[in-house]
Amino acid sequence: VIVYERPIRFDEVDPAGIVFFARYANFAHEAVENFFAVLDGGYAALIQKRRIGLPIVHLEADFRAPLRYGDSLRIESRCDNVGTSSASFAHDIRDALGGKLAATVRHVVVAVDLDTFESRPLPDDVRAALEAHR
Amino acid sequence: VIVYERPIRFDEVDPAGIVFFARYANFAHEAVENFFAVLDGGYAALIQKRRIGLPIVHLEADFRAPLRYGDSLRIESRCDNVGTSSASFAHDIRDALGGKLAATVRHVVVAVDLDTFESRPLPDDVRAALEAHR
Amino acid sequence: VIVYERPIRFDEVDPAGIVFFARYANFAHEAVENFFAVLDGGYAALIQKRRIGLPIVHLEADFRAPLRYGDSLRIESRCDNVGTSSASFAHDIRDALGGKLAATVRHVVVAVDLDTFESRPLPDDVRAALEAHR
Amino acid sequence: VIVYERPIRFDEVDPAGIVFFARYANFAHEAVENFFAVLDGGYAALIQKRRIGLPIVHLEADFRAPLRYGDSLRIESRCDNVGTSSASFAHDIRDALGGKLAATVRHVVVAVDLDTFESRPLPDDVRAALEAHR
Numbered sequence: 001v002i003v004y005e006r007p008i009r010f011d012e013v014d015p016a017g018i019v020f021f022a023r024y025a026n027f028a029h030e031a032v033e034n035f036f037a038v039l040d041g042g043y044a045a046l047i048q049k050r051r052i053g054l055p056i057v058h059l060e061a062d063f064r065a066p067l068r069y070g071d072s073l074r075i076e077s078r079c080d081n082v083g084t085s086s087a088s089f090a091h092d093i094r095d096a097l098g099g100k101l102a103a104t105v106r107h108v109v110v111a112v113d114l115d116t117f118e119s120r121p122l123p124d125d126v127r128a129a130l131e132a133h134r
Numbered sequence: 135v136i137v138y139e140r141p142i143r144f145d146e147v148d149p150a151g152i153v154f155f156a157r158y159a160n161f162a163h164e165a166v167e168n169f170f171a172v173l174d175g176g177y178a179a180l181i182q183k184r185r186i187g188l189p190i191v192h193l194e195a196d197f198r199a200p201l202r203y204g205d206s207l208r209i210e211s212r213c214d215n216v217g218t219s220s221a222s223f224a225h226d227i228r229d230a231l232g233g234k235l236a237a238t239v240r241h242v243v244v245a246v247d248l249d250t251f252e253s254r255p256l257p258d259d260v261r262a263a264l265e266a267h268r
Numbered sequence: 269v270i271v272y273e274r275p276i277r278f279d280e281v282d283p284a285g286i287v288f289f290a291r292y293a294n295f296a297h298e299a300v301e302n303f304f305a306v307l308d309g310g311y312a313a314l315i316q317k318r319r320i321g322l323p324i325v326h327l328e329a330d331f332r333a334p335l336r337y338g339d340s341l342r343i344e345s346r347c348d349n350v351g352t353s354s355a356s357f358a359h360d361i362r363d364a365l366g367g368k369l370a371a372t373v374r375h376v377v378v379a380v381d382l383d384t385f386e387s388r389p390l391p392d393d394v395r396a397a398l399e400a401h402r
Numbered sequence: 403v404i405v406y407e408r409p410i411r412f413d414e415v416d417p418a419g420i421v422f423f424a425r426y427a428n429f430a431h432e433a434v435e436n437f438f439a440v441l442d443g444g445y446a447a448l449i450q451k452r453r454i455g456l457p458i459v460h461l462e463a464d465f466r467a468p469l470r471y472g473d474s475l476r477i478e479s480r481c482d483n484v485g486t487s488s489a490s491f492a493h494d495i496r497d498a499l500g501g502k503l504a505a506t507v508r509h510v511v512v513a514v515d516l517d518t519f520e521s522r523p524l525p526d527d528v529r530a531a532l533e534a535h536r
Binding site for chain 2: 315
Binding site for chain 4: 144145147148149151154156203
């Protein structure tokens with residue numbers, strides 16, 4: 001499990017006073033970037049230099065309790081499954097202060113060659129980075 | 135079915151050159167706002183004057199083909215189910231030009247009193263606006 | 269002058285109930301994309317196929333009156349100046365219903381080769397597209 | 403001077419491969435929130451409980467060098483001027499690794515009563531928080 005915390009920003013809150021639901025997908029992506037910090041150049045080099053992307057093919061989220069401006073995020077992320085060319089992530093997104101569960105997000109990514117968008121096997125170093133947090 | 139079309143904007147595309155997946159949740163919300171255009175003051179008045187919100191409690195999306203900068207969105211939205219205090223929406227998001235399916239998004243909302251965040255029955259006019267597009 | 273209108277979206281409004289100020293820069297970019305609609309493939313082809321970008325080098329905005337959720341944008345855009353490799357834009361952003369001025373945004377762009385980020389002259393068709401709305 | 407660092411996120415980078423210019427306004431707001439960390443409940447309580455807002459009335463930015471995905475932000479912020487009801491901020495936004503200046507952002511805020519949007523004097527604790535970083 002990788003744990004990631006940060007304050008909620010003003011521009012992430014909607015006019016109803018709660019974190020806008022689409023932002024949880026951004027949070028999940030932000031958390032996934034942390035899995036790749038062990039790679040040389042991180043996720044950025046994977047995309048820009050090696051031209052390998054991990055687009056999302058499936059996303060599911062359940063929202064339990066609203067987060068508000070003034071709260072901090074605590075995201076607990078794990079990799080649930082690593083296949084030949086795909087991987088599944090699960091995130092518990094909590095109010096960092098009290099620990100209350102705000103939402104769960106699950107998503108599946110597939111490795112692609114960014115020049116052709118054809119699927120390809122997960123590179124060994126990416127696979128190892130993910131297996132480390134199953 | 136409500137059909138909604140608009141160009142993809144520059145700031146919706148990620149450095150891999152495709153529409154960022156979290157944006158599809160924004161698109162779904164944007165499409166849902168169209169259901170409420172028949173209400174006096176639209177969704178804005180529902181939230182700001184009547185203090186009734188429709189937060190998302192469940193979200194699911196499947197991504198089939200990437201959309202790129204230069205493409206236009208075509209979103210075909212329907213209300214699949216209307217309960218006492220909840221409703222379900224389904225969206226087919228397509229490349230407007232060729233009609234290719236890019237993603238399907240489904241989500242469930244629950245009516246709440248925005249001052250207490252307690253669930254409450256869907257108001258009759260909201261229910262009628264949704265039933266019109268089942 | 270190019271006039272562009274659209275409703276303000278829910279996710280553009282901040283928890284104080286008004287359009288978040290940074291969004292006006294997004295609006296200005298959205299309006300500028302309209303200048304290039306006459307080019308084959310629009311702004312997208314300019315960037316993706318011809319690898320010519322128009323990054324902003326200077327931005328100024330004055331905010332006069334807040335816009336709120338439920339309002340529509342009316343953006344009146346003109347190109348103030350066209351140089352060898354740069355151009356200046358000015359936008360009046362209004363409440364579409366009453367016409368009240370919400371903000372003015374001015375910005376300067378410079379043509380660059382996107383592979384080197386070196387400045388380059390404005391291509392003739394881009395120049396013509398801009399001169400048409402001085 | 404308040405110094406604030408964080409990585410650039412994937413969703414802040416545009417299809418031309420650089421941080422989208424409008425994001426620098428978001429960065430400036432994010433940096434300003436740090437000035438209010440000393441207040442009880444921070445900027446969130448100022449807005450939500452005391453109903454005092456600090457909307458931007460003027461914004462200026464100069465862009466010197468692009469930031470890219472994989473870079474980290476380093477924002478050096480100071481309060482340049484504190485008036486009766488207004489204050490001015492200046493931010494140097496740098497590549498955290500090499501220190502290269504990417505952009506300067508200056509903006510002016512005015513204190514308002516959020517229920518009326520009438521301007522009002524800066525509260526004493528807000529004034530003190532700002533004076534601490536002139």
